[in-house]
Amino acid sequence: MANVLIDLRMVRGRLHGIARYALELACRLPELAPDLRFAGLTGPEGLPTNLGTLTPRLPLHRCPVGFLSPLEQPALAASLVRLDPDLFHATSFSVPALWPGRLVATLHDANHLVLAEEYGTSRRVYYRLIVGPRAKRAQALITVSEFSRDELARELGLSPYRLQVIPNGVDARYQPQMASELKAFRERHQLPPRFLLAVGNTKPFKNLGMLADVAEELPEPLVLLAGERAAWELGFPDGTRELSNMPEEDMPRLYGAATALLLPSRYEGFGLPALEAMACGTPVVAARATSLPEVVGEAALLLPPDDASAWKDAAQRLVRDDALRRSLGEKGRERAGLFTWDDCARRTLATYRRALEAR
Numbered sequence: 001m002a003n004v005l006i007d008l009r010m011v012r013g014r015l016h017g018i019a020r021y022a023l024e025l026a027c028r029l030p031e032l033a034p035d036l037r038f039a040g041l042t043g044p045e046g047l048p049t050n051l052g053t054l055t056p057r058l059p060l061h062r063c064p065v066g067f068l069s070p071l072e073q074p075a076l077a078a079s080l081v082r083l084d085p086d087l088f089h090a091t092s093f094s095v096p097a098l099w100p101g102r103l104v105a106t107l108h109d110a111n112h113l114v115l116a117e118e119y120g121t122s123r124r125v126y127y128r129l130i131v132g133p134r135a136k137r138a139q140a141l142i143t144v145s146e147f148s149r150d151e152l153a154r155e156l157g158l159s160p161y162r163l164q165v166i167p168n169g170v171d172a173r174y175q176p177q178m179a180s181e182l183k184a185f186r187e188r189h190q191l192p193p194r195f196l197l198a199v200g201n202t203k204p205f206k207n208l209g210m211l212a213d214v215a216e217e218l219p220e221p222l223v224l225l226a227g228e229r230a231a232w233e234l235g236f237p238d239g240t241r242e243l244s245n246m247p248e249e250d251m252p253r254l255y256g257a258a259t260a261l262l263l264p265s266r267y268e269g270f271g272l273p274a275l276e277a278m279a280c281g282t283p284v285v286a287a288r289a290t291s292l293p294e295v296v297g298e299a300a301l302l303l304p305p306d307d308a309s310a311w312k313d314a315a316q317r318l319v320r321d322d323a324l325r326r327s328l329g330e331k332g333r334e335r336a337g338l339f340t341w342d343d344c345a346r347r348t349l350a351t352y353r354r355a356l357e358a359r
Contacts, residue, residue, distance in 0.1 A: 001037050002356050004029075005085035008040040008056070009067040010092045011047055014227065015054075015248055017272045018108055021144075021168055021344075022091035026056035028345035036352070041079060041088075043067055052249050053173070073098050073130070087139075087356055089348075093127070095134040104348075104355050105135055106142040107163070109269025109291075110151035111205065118204050132156040139355035142166050142348065144270040147291040151269075166348055167295075168270050169341030173249075174279035176333075177256040185253040191241060195223045196315055197258035197277075202226060202233050205267040207287070207305050212236040214312045219319040220259055255280040259325070260318050263287065266305045271295045275339055278332025283325050285314050299335035300328065 006026050011019040030038045039059040040047075043066050047055070061083055065075035077098035080088060088096065090105040093112065112123040135141055135156060141163045143149050153160040177185075186193065196218055200206035208226055212235045215222045221241060224231050228244035236242075246254055255261065261277040263286040271292045274284050278299060286292045287305035296302070301318075303310045318325055 002086040003037045004087045007091045009043045023054040024341040097130045103138040104140045105138045109148045110155045113155040145291040148269040169344045170279045174276045176281040182257045195221045199225045199273045207264040209234045219316045279336035281329040283328035299331035
């Protein structure tokens with residue numbers, strides 16, 4: 001029985017898209033492949049205790065050094081030598097440069113290379129010295145969108161055919177919520193009866209500062225989920241309702257309670273919040289940039305990311321036009337239904353099997 005080790009070291013603090021990807025696979029793959037033995041590799045602190053249904057039921061082993069810390073590479077190699085997996089799945093851009101075993105690596109995007117000025121030269125050097133060379137020797141490479149495949153191939157000098165596109169999914173919990181549940185949710189979190197939602201972080205490419213410039217002119221209050229003190233850092237006006245964190249089990253209610261999700265990001269390798277909101281029946285306004293048009297298709301309003309007046313006008317149109325909201329809600333649910341974590345896990349499992357059989 002082959003041993004497969006899944007990298008969960010990036011699961012820490014606030015749950016982000018890559019952490020969710022790794023957890024979804026860790027939860028689903030053992031049931032899909034009882035002929036394989038699965039385990040997870042965490043950071044020195046283990047996994048957070050508030051993961052709820054995303055808590056994986058597989059053996060967990062701790063790496064003694066944290067994700068992307070200065071001693072990461074020797075510590076990661078030592079952990080892999082000790083655990084001796086037949087296959088290691090690097091689920092983020094941290095790959096083991098000093099371990100020669102069978103590797104499947106998921107590279108979600110090339111933002112550390114394309115947006116080097118926002119991350120600093122150290123990340124670019126890490127990609128050039130660690131990620132690129134090791135990716136070329138990996139048994140298989142996965143990415144999450146056609147856009148990311150093209151970006152990674154260009155930036156890392158890879159053939160696009162070396163990268164298999166396996167999109168992210170949407171959990172079945174993301175679905176329209178009952179009106180009574182949404183009302184109770186708003187009251188519990190002291191949210192207004194109607195609001196527009198923005199989700200992301202304070203990194204410049206997320207472009208939430210553009211919404212700060214028009215927040216006072218929007219037709220409904222803006223609720224921001226972007227980390228603690230993000231509203232102050234991004235320059236949102238006083239009175240902006242800020243959520244520093246949200247329990248994972250409440251995210252479908254947050255999306256469902258919103259009139260619309262505004263996603264003005266200039267760069268996304270995938271754009272999972274758009275799909276999650278659409279699965280909940282919430283209209284989405286997204287940037288016509290990078291992977292977002294590929295993900296949302298014709299089920300969302302697409303706008304230039306930096307045309308603030310267009311975003312204001314689109315929000316006003318959505319608030320006033322009940323028929324448009326209903327249409328986008330229906331199209332969004334249909335579109336989101338094309339992306340499931342079960343499909344992602346099955347296709348990833350097939351990649352494992354090919355990698356294990358490769359000479």
